[in-house]
Amino acid sequence: MRVSATRRKRSAAASSTTRTIVRPSLRTAGRTAGRTGMVLFTTAAVLSSAGCFGSSDDPSRHGPTRAGKTPGAKRSIVWNTRPTSIASLGDSITRGFDACSVLSDCPEVSWSTGTDVRSLAQRLLPSATADAGTHAWNFAKTGAVVADLPGQIEAAAARKPKLITVMIGANDACRDSVDDMTSAEQFRTTFTSALTRLRRDLPKTQVYVASVPDLKRLWSEGRKNVFGQQIWKLGICPSMLKDSQDLDAASNDRRQRVADRVTEYNKVLKDVCGRDVLCRFDPAVHEYRFTTHELSKWDWFHPSKAGQAQLANMAYRRITAP
DSSP states (O other): OOOOHHHHHHHHHHHHHHHHHHSOOHHHHHHHHHHHHHHHHHHHHHHHHTTTTSOTTOGGGSOOOTTSOOTTOOOOOOOOSSOSOEEEEESTTTTTTTSSSTTSOOGGGOTTTOSSSOOHHHHHSOHHHHHHTTTEEEOOOTTOOGGGHHHHHHHHHTTOOSEEEEEOOHHHHOSSSGGGSOOHHHHHHHHHHHHHHHHHHOTTOEEEEEOOOOHHHHHHHHTTOHHHHHHHTTTSSHHHHTTTTOOSHHHHHHHHHHHHHHHHHHHHHHHHHHTOTTEEEETHHHHOOOOGGGBOTTTSSSBOHHHHHHHHHHHHHHHTOO
């Protein structure tokens, strides 16, 4: 069948148009690719700013701010080796019990905040401030156990000290019997809760945590004194000190159980304190080998004034370490 000339011309024109669309020139293709790339780049920028390519909190997604700092960057926390105020928490050791007279507290010689000994406060604070006691407070209580820490923290929080010292745990082990000792699990729960509360009430306060003294070492030294042996019979730390001269298997096992529990307490103190960037644990107290000269001449168990000075030495070294 014949095709008219007019129809052939229309068909040729349509074919030419089709070929032009399918096979554009290189110049046309370049312009088209450029426009497409610009659209994709713009779309990517919008999606990125909306957080679709990652968290908007990720500092790597942003350039520096006008202040030259990256959003989300935290200031490094630096331990202050010269705090300007101190509050002490703990038990009879921090109260200076039996250091000056029999069966009585003597906070004036406390290793932490005392005024009649080279205490931590005397070393860290300006002389006038340390002597006046206006920036050093002792909230420790004779007989306190770890469960008493929250109440002491509440009292200390009202003063807003720059440094808090904690020495607790000896009375949790010094019970009528080994079965009455605070369990390591309960000690962990209570101390964790106490430190959490402290951090909530005092977010910027530094904390020094002393290790629990080596009670077995105190027994081995104090038992050398005849008078001390008699005093211990009145009921000082029975779990460790009763029948102080007995060296049979049962007595040795009892003392070792107390010593092991103290070791567990110190592990708890170290672990919990170690999670807080403003807390320093000090193993030196437990490691120190006290002599009879550094024990109270009234009970041969609590630190004497010389013993309090040694505790202050250890704390000062740990707190002022870079």
